[in-house]
Amino acid sequence: MYIKQTFSALALLVCSAMPALSGAQVPVPKSKQDSIARADSIARADSIALVKQLEKELGAQNADTSAAVAPAPGPVATGSYMNIGFVALTDAGWSTSRDIGKIERGDHDPKVNGFTIPNAEISLDGNVDPYFKGFSNIVLKIDSAGDSGIELEEAYGLTTSLPWNLQLKFGQFFAEFGRQNPQHPHSWAFIDAPLVLTRMFGPDGLRSQGVRLSWLLPTPFYTEALVAVMNATGGTASSFRSPESSEIHGGVLDDRPVSNGFSDLLVVPRINTSFDLTETQTVVLGVSGAFGPNNSGPSAKTQIYGADLYWKWKAATAQAGFPFLSLQTEAMWRNYDAAQRLEQDELLVTLPSEVLKDRGAYAQVLWGIKPRIVAGLRGEFEHGDPGAFATDLRGHQTRWSPNLTWYPTEFSRIGVQYNYDNRRAIGTDHSLWVQLQFLIGAHAAHKF
Amino acid sequence: MKMKMINRMAALGLGAISFISAQATAQLRVVATTPDLASVAREIGGDKVNVVALAKPTEDPHFVDAKPSFIVTLNRADALIEGGAELELGWLPPLLENSRNSKIAAGAPGRVVSSEGIRLLEVPTSFDRSKGDIHSLGNPHYMIDPAAAKVVARNIATHFSALDPRNAASYNANLARFNSRIDTRLADWEKQLAPYRGAKIVTYHRDFIYFAQRFGLSIVDELEPKPGISPSPAHLAQVIGEMKRNNVKVILVQPFQNRKTAETVARQTGATVIDAPQQPGAARNTSSYFDNMDNLVRSIAGAFGGAK
Numbered sequence: 010m011y012i013k014q015t016f017s018a019l020a021l022l023v024c025s026a027m028p029a030l031s032g033a034q035v036p037v038p039k040s041k042q043d044s045i046a047r048a049d050s051i052a053r054a055d056s057i058a059l060v061k062q063l064e065k066e067l068g069a070q071n072a073d074t075s076a077a078v079a080p081a082p083g084p085v086a087t088g089s090y091m092n093i094g095f096v097a098l099t100d101a102g103w104s105t106s107r108d109i110g111k112i113e114r115g116d117h118d119p120k121v122n123g124f125t126i127p128n129a130e131i132s133l134d135g136n137v138d139p140y141f142k143g144f145s146n147i148v149l150k151i152d153s154a155g156d157s158g159i160e161l162e163e164a165y166g167l168t169t170s171l172p173w174n175l176q177l178k179f180g181q182f183f184a185e186f187g188r189q190n191p192q193h194p195h196s197w198a199f200i201d202a203p204l205v206l207t208r209m210f211g212p213d214g215l216r217s218q219g220v221r222l223s224w225l226l227p228t229p230f231y232t233e234a235l236v237a238v239m240n241a242t243g244g245t246a247s248s249f250r251s252p253e254s255s256e257i258h259g260g261v262l263d264d265r266p267v268s269n270g271f272s273d274l275l276v277v278p279r280i281n282t283s284f285d286l287t288e289t290q291t292v293v294l295g296v297s298g299a300f301g302p303n304n305s306g307p308s309a310k311t312q313i314y315g316a317d318l319y320w321k322w323k324a325a326t327a328q329a330g331f332p333f334l335s336l337q338t339e340a341m342w343r344n345y346d347a348a349q350r351l352e353q354d355e356l357l358v359t360l361p362s363e364v365l366k367d368r369g370a371y372a373q374v375l376w377g378i379k380p381r382i383v384a385g386l387r388g389e390f391e392h393g394d395p396g397a398f399a400t401d402l403r404g405h406q407t408r409w410s411p412n413l414t415w416y417p418t419e420f421s422r423i424g425v426q427y428n429y430d431n432r433r434a435i436g437t438d439h440s441l442w443v444q445l446q447f448l449i450g451a452h453a454a455h456k457f
Numbered sequence: 458m459k460m461k462m463i464n465r466m467a468a469l470g471l472g473a474i475s476f477i478s479a480q481a482t483a484q485l486r487v488v489a490t491t492p493d494l495a496s497v498a499r500e501i502g503g504d505k506v507n508v509v510a511l512a513k514p515t516e517d518p519h520f521v522d523a524k525p526s527f528i529v530t531l532n533r534a535d536a537l538i539e540g541g542a543e544l545e546l547g548w549l550p551p552l553l554e555n556s557r558n559s560k561i562a563a564g565a566p567g568r569v570v571s572s573e574g575i576r577l578l579e580v581p582t583s584f585d586r587s588k589g590d591i592h593s594l595g596n597p598h599y600m601i602d603p604a605a606a607k608v609v610a611r612n613i614a615t616h617f618s619a620l621d622p623r624n625a626a627s628y629n630a631n632l633a634r635f636n637s638r639i640d641t642r643l644a645d646w647e648k649q650l651a652p653y654r655g656a657k658i659v660t661y662h663r664d665f666i667y668f669a670q671r672f673g674l675s676i677v678d679e680l681e682p683k684p685g686i687s688p689s690p691a692h693l694a695q696v697i698g699e700m701k702r703n704n705v706k707v708i709l710v711q712p713f714q715n716r717k718t719a720e721t722v723a724r725q726t727g728a729t730v731i732d733a734p735q736q737p738g739a740a741r742n743t744s745s746y747f748d749n750m751d752n753l754v755r756s757i758a759g760a761f762g763g764a765k
């Protein structure tokens with residue numbers, strides 16, 4: 010899922026990022042520096058003279074052109090060819106649970122009593138050329154044992170000029186299934202991932218290597234149809250051919266190579282539509298699917314279905330985006346066709362062929378009370394029909410999470426969240442988490 | 458049979474003609490990020506263009522939601538007019554990324570960056586967010602300087618002419634008319650505000666600097682301690698002190714700014730809070746750039762007149 014690295018890897022990454030962060034300062038010999046400085050000052054003097062001359066001429070032509078609107082000197086390029094941002098999530102808190110990792114299952118959730126940094130993310134993006142944009146997210150995190158991990162969360166190219174309203178994404182990316190799966194943790198409204206997402210997609214969300222084609226339909230309202238074809242193998246394809254899949258079906262993994270062509274790949278279709286109900290209200294509706302092989306047997310398959318809704322009201326005279334009210338809800342169903350398999354821990358026991366059925370949903374309401382203050386409430390449940398292999402991971406669980414978040418600016422955020430977890434047959438737990446977030450460098454614009 | 462054939466061909470011919478004439482009279486589909494730019498585009502485009510604005514007149518142009526319906530609007534646009542200077546940085550990029558419209562890609566004739574050719578004020582010498590949310594290219598609230606609006610109009614006319622050369626003469630004529638109308642109105646606006654030259658004001662955000670420079674007003678301070686940073690009690694206390702010392706009697710606020718904060722300060726200082734929307738359509742009967750400037754100048758002059 011991710012490679013544990015030592016500090017040397019961190020240092021390497023930071024060092025390699027340094028020149029870019031400091032505007033790519035490459036050492037220049039002293040003599041060359043002098044001549045560059047000279048040429049620069051001559052050029053500057055020339056351009057100042059030119060501007061003055063131009064101002065004089067134009068001033069004569071048009072007396073009302075003041076300094077504020079005098080012709081600007083030729084456009085000066087600022088910034089660099091790449092936007093670089095860094096976001097860190099620092100969490101602290103306490104839970105009554107003795108196995109926090111079982112209720113906070115996401116890799117970017119707080120998993121320990123005390124302090125943790127579950128997500129520190131370097132984001133890079135820019136135009137590649139007139140045809141492509143490039144994006145990458147490199148995530149560093151400190152796990153529950155205090156070790157640093159690094160993962161290439163996303164690295165993908167996006168076409169900018171395909172005909173017929175098509176767009177192709179290629180590389181490693183989050184599957185566009187539902188609303189929250191493709192979002193990065195710093196844009197989640199709550200400190201942890203919804204239960205149903207970790208049940209269906211594992212601790213890191215559903216992401217893999219592949220291609221995604223999207224079509225913006227010629228309808229009068231927004232409708233986008235997407236389909237991704239991705240590798241079904243690896244820890245971030247949790248319901249498919251993941252090395253951790255025996256936690257779901259209990260059997261020995263059918264660890265064969267990818268050989269059946271297309272049917273060995275993961276296909277993720279989605280259709281997404283949106284309407285402006287009024288000037289101040291918008292709704293977005295989507296349905297998604299994820300279909301691919303699992304590793305309980307040679308031809309076993311998994312199907313996941315999802316439906317999602319997002320509604321938002323924002324005042325016509327909103328200040329910095331406040332006040333607003335929003336509702337986000339997602340429901341998911343999974344049919345995991347488990348083949349007849351040998352139980353992993355008791356090799357003499359054969360588990361029968363069966364369909365493991367799971368479902369879950371969450372709904373969250375956010376109220377932007379006044380500028381930069383958001384109160385939220387999330388309610389969620391997840392459920393698995395009993396199978397031949399009993400596992401906590403497929404049990405019945407509900408959770409209520411009220412939270413309160415303060416955004417001093419768009420670049421920092423302080424949140425507090427209480428979780429009331431109720432696991433059938435295990436019991437209830439109370440957790441209180443605090444999160445401080447900061448962002449430096451480029452700030453990606455907000456998607457709706 | 459033959460008759461049917463002729464009918465069919467006639468229908469085809471008619472269809473082709475009506476298609477061609479539809480092409481000939483087709484308006485340019487223009488999207489402007491804000492209503493003020495949309496208004497100038499309407500002045501220049503006349504009946505040759507169909508203009509829509511994305512941001513609402515009452516909305517903070519820095520914080521517009523990137524609604525999916527905007528993706529569709531942008532997908533079908535022939536031209537996009539943006540304020541530039543990072544005004545729309547927080548919401549326009551993801552819309553453009555998904556709009557898949559090369560006609561409005563950066564550098565295309567259909568992409569009008571309004572701020573081009575305007576010497577922006579307050580261009581920072583260093584990028585440091587501890588100084589607030591500063592735009593790296595300078596202060597983007599230039600449209601309420603009528604001379605800046607002329608530059609924007611010229612930019613729009615140049616792009617419209619490139620996109621639709623057959624109507625270039627019309628765009629240029631509209632530009633000339635717009636410019637002369639600005640000259641006439643500007644003289645009048647200057648006359649209305651002339652008695653208050655040097656008068657001191659306080660604003661909520663640093664969004665009146667171009668207006669103040671044009672009409673000779675002096676901005677003493679802002680209610681925001683730094684651009685984009687919410688007013689703190691300590692800062693407001695300082696502003697109240699400054700206002701009392703300088704005898705400032707006018708506070709300007711836009712519809713999306715916190716009027717209550719301004720009123721609290723006004724109560725402490727005996728000042729008046731003036732609604733000063735910069736976008737046409739925010740106040741009643743201000744559908745055009747000119748109407749809105751009329752309203753703005755009249756309100757501010759009225760406030761000084763009353764405060765005297």
